[in-house]
Amino acid sequence: MTDLVLVLGWFGLFAPVALGAIGSSIGCARAGSAAIGAMLDTETGYGRFIGASLMPSSQVIYGIVIMFSLQRDPMTAEAAAGVFGVGVLAGVALLYVGIRQGEVLASAIVAAKAKPEIFGISLAPAAVLEGFAVFALVFALVLSGTIPG
Amino acid sequence: MAEGSFQYITLSASLPHLGALFSNADLPMSRFRLEERLSMLEDEDRRLLDRVTHVTSWPGVDGCDTDAEVVARFDAACRSLEAHPDLAAVVRERLETRMLVAALRLRRDGAADPAPVAAWGRMAIARAIRTNWSEPTFGLGRARPWLRAAQALCAAGDHIGLERAVLTEVYRQIDRAADDHQFDFEAVALFVMRFQLIERWQRYDATRARDRLEALLQSTLAGAWTAGNATPTGAGKAGSLSQ
Numbered sequence: 001m002t003d004l005v006l007v008l009g010w011f012g013l014f015a016p017v018a019l020g021a022i023g024s025s026i027g028c029a030r031a032g033s034a035a036i037g038a039m040l041d042t043e044t045g046y047g048r049f050i051g052a053s054l055m056p057s058s059q060v061i062y063g064i065v066i067m068f069s070l071q072r073d074p075m076t077a078e079a080a081a082g083v084f085g086v087g088v089l090a091g092v093a094l095l096y097v098g099i100r101q102g103e104v105l106a107s108a109i110v111a112a113k114a115k116p117e118i119f120g121i122s123l124a125p126a127a128v129l130e131g132f133a134v135f136a137l138v139f140a141l142v143l144s145g146t147i148p149g
Numbered sequence: 150m151a152e153g154s155f156q157y158i159t160l161s162a163s164l165p166h167l168g169a170l171f172s173n174a175d176l177p178m179s180r181f182r183l184e185e186r187l188s189m190l191e192d193e194d195r196r197l198l199d200r201v202t203h204v205t206s207w208p209g210v211d212g213c214d215t216d217a218e219v220v221a222r223f224d225a226a227c228r229s230l231e232a233h234p235d236l237a238a239v240v241r242e243r244l245e246t247r248m249l250v251a252a253l254r255l256r257r258d259g260a261a262d263p264a265p266v267a268a269w270g271r272m273a274i275a276r277a278i279r280t281n282w283s284e285p286t287f288g289l290g291r292a293r294p295w296l297r298a299a300q301a302l303c304a305a306g307d308h309i310g311l312e313r314a315v316l317t318e319v320y321r322q323i324d325r326a327a328d329d330h331q332f333d334f335e336a337v338a339l340f341v342m343r344f345q346l347i348e349r350w351q352r353y354d355a356t357r358a359r360d361r362l363e364a365l366l367q368s369t370l371a372g373a374w375t376a377g378n379a380t381p382t383g384a385g386k387a388g389s390l391s392q
Contacts, residue, residue: 037159037162038163041163041178114165114166
């Protein structure tokens with residue numbers, strides 16, 4: 001039983017990185033595909049499109065920060081349950097934000113291609129989503145301080 | 150290509166914004182460039198796209214001998230779009246629009262009864278036209294507000310105005326469907342449909358129209374002479390849905 005709890009602890013420890021990486025890769029791939037398409041249709045603004053498409057990459061960075069804050073040496077059965085709960089839920093949040101950010105960024109890139117003056121404001125929905133990921137990060141850090149070990 | 154695939158995102162993002170139908174003097178990209186971009190589609194998707202866009206364009210039904218053949222082509226296109234119901238709805242709506250305009254023209258040309266409409270199949274719109282032949286908008290004015298203006302333009306003989314009203318309505322139908330699709334097969338197909346409409350409007354040329362009218366007159370007269378000076382009739386022939 002203790003071994004299973006420890007396994008779950010390690011699972012929760014790495015979950016923010018793994019799920020954040022999946023979210024970031026899907027989000028960046030979606031937004032990046034739109035950026036590549038937009039570059040075919042425009043003569044300028046390539047850097048802006050590629051720059052915007054990289055925005056979802058922050059999710060995996062948040063995941064790494066959460067992992068370090070949850071790390072316990074050694075991992076104990078008392079700490080494992082908390083690490084699992086916080087880690088998995090934070091990872092799911094980062095995964096979802098990464099995917100959705102890719103979608104809104106792809107839309108923003110397409111819109112900004114047709115109307116360059118709205119580029120800045122078109123990034124607002126992605127920035128709001130980023131804010132939700134920051135919430136998940138900050139409160140995961142707060143809770144990690146209360147986990148024993 | 151799978152639904153929501155990254156290639157659809159790239160392809161959709163590479164297509165320019167077309168804007169409103171009559172707002173631009175020029176197309177934002179050439180047909181050559183469009184074909185180049187569409188080469189990103191997989192073969193199966195490309196064949197389906199060609200089938201859909203072919204049947205909704207005038208050349209796609211130009212060779213049809215009868216209205217029933219035109220309806221059959223539309224039906225076949227809709228059947229091939231089982232996986233894309235929104236696109237099938239646009240194709241069906243396009244046929245309905247074509248039926249309504251054809252019926253307006255038939256009635257304006259003096260058809261006293263809806264006999265030619267019998268060849269248009271068992272679609273609800275064809276039934277409505279047959280049932281309400283004497284009503285100005287075939288009893289469909291409430292559901293299709295554009296029909297009232299189209300009927301007035303048709304009755305006044307304003308062909309360009311009618312064409313403009315019909316193209317505006319078709320463009321609106323496509324726009325409405327496009328609201329729900331941004332990075333998928335439907336988005337690409339709807340873009341090509343809009344592109345075709347703008348291309349068609351911009352290709353209108355008075356000289357070519359006169360040449361075509363003369364050619365049609367000559368072929369009609371030749372047909373009449375061959376048939377022993379018999380008056381050619383249009384009932385059931387492709388004088389309605391494909392012209």
